[in-house]
Amino acid sequence: MSVALPARTSRRQFLALLGISAAAVSCGTATATGGSRSRGSQVTTLKYQGWVGQVTLPELAADLGFLGNLTLDWVGNTISGPQDIQSAATGQIHFGGAFNGAVVKLAASKAPIKAVLSYYGVDESVYSGYYVLEDSPVRSARDLIGKKVGMNTLGAHSQALLEIYLKRNGLSKADAAKVEALVVPPVNTEQVLRQKQIEVGVLGGVLRDKALAAGGIRPLFSDFDLLGKFSAGTYVMTQRFIEENPDTVRTFTTGVAKAIEWSRTTPREQVIARMTEIVKKRGRNEDTSTLQYWRSYGVAETGGRIEDKEFQLWIDWLTERGELKDGRLKASDLYTNEFNDYGKG
Incomplete structure (x- = not known):
């Protein structure tokens, strides 16, 4: 469903x-x-x-x-x-x-x-990752143009790190604005991603590890990759x-x-x-x-x-x-x- x-x-x-x-x-x-x-x-x-x-x-x-x-x-x-x-x-x-x-x-x-x-x-074990399906064509920041990124809320940690990632990877403000951030409750993010209603899902903590254990997804980047501990x-x-x-x-x-x-x-x-x-x-x-x-x-x-x-x-x-x-x-x-x-x- x-x-x-x-x-x-x-x-x-x-x-x-x-x-x-x-x-x-x-x-x-x-x-x-x-x-x-x-x-x-x-x-x-x-x-x-x-x-x-x-x-x-x-x-x-x-x-x-x-x-x-x-x-x-x-x-x-x-x-x-x-x-x-x-x-x-x-x-x-x-x-x-x-x-x-x-x-x-x-x-x-x-x-x-x-x-x-x-x-x-x-830190190395506690972070929020931006995940795509294993067979997703999204492999770089530029691939996110026109795509949907699901996160728990807007104007907060997840959206900030997304914007930092896009900027560090050379996207102009105009192109970055074409990446659509939208709200998905954390407990539903894995399911919504697997149903392909979004191209990228932000997963952290136990919800991330549970999704990884189920397989079929891979990381695009994480906040630890960008900023360290x-x-x-x-x-x-x-x-x-x-x-x-x-x-x-x-x-x-x-x-x-x-x-x-x-x-x-x-x-x-x-x-x-x-x-x-x-x-x-x-x-x-x-x-x-x-x-x-x-x-x-x-x-x-x-x-x-x-x-x-x-x-x-x-x-x-x-x-x-x-x-x-x-x-x-x-x-x-x-x-x-x-x-x-x-x-x-």
């Missing part, structure tokens, strides 16, 4: 959505409502969005007991990092995570957010929430940092077993088979601490695209390591 592709979200629509988010933040509370409070008036129940069939680092940290007296309140799932941080900026949830370029875009729209911790990245996304909170809940932010950030290092130092089989148990316990009727392909979260720095270069790359990219005025944003203003006690000093 064929999978119907979602309606395409244009770049203009995406940027307009960011504008709406900024407006909402400027006149809103910038903090999620309904959270339990203790420690005086600080929030101790954090609303968040999850990902189907996956265990996020905060979920792992909570299960390991690293979040102290904090509890997580799952409000639903998302397949989009930009949507997740927009929800955080407008106060629907307390924290959200996205590709750092999307964080830069949201900050540029004057949303009062601050990144507090890196939560995913790219780097932390790619961060969790953000509103500046107001950080100011009003410093102890909560410190407990959350440090606890998630501990979970990152626990996942690095614990045998892979044990990490997978723990994740499988977490998914089963939450009772959402999710498939746990893809967890067997998990390797790591790919965070580059110890404890998820953030560095300027992780934002400067995307500031430069957006400036080159004409979406950001040169010198408007400073990388060091977009994040703080103040509340991450893991590895300080």
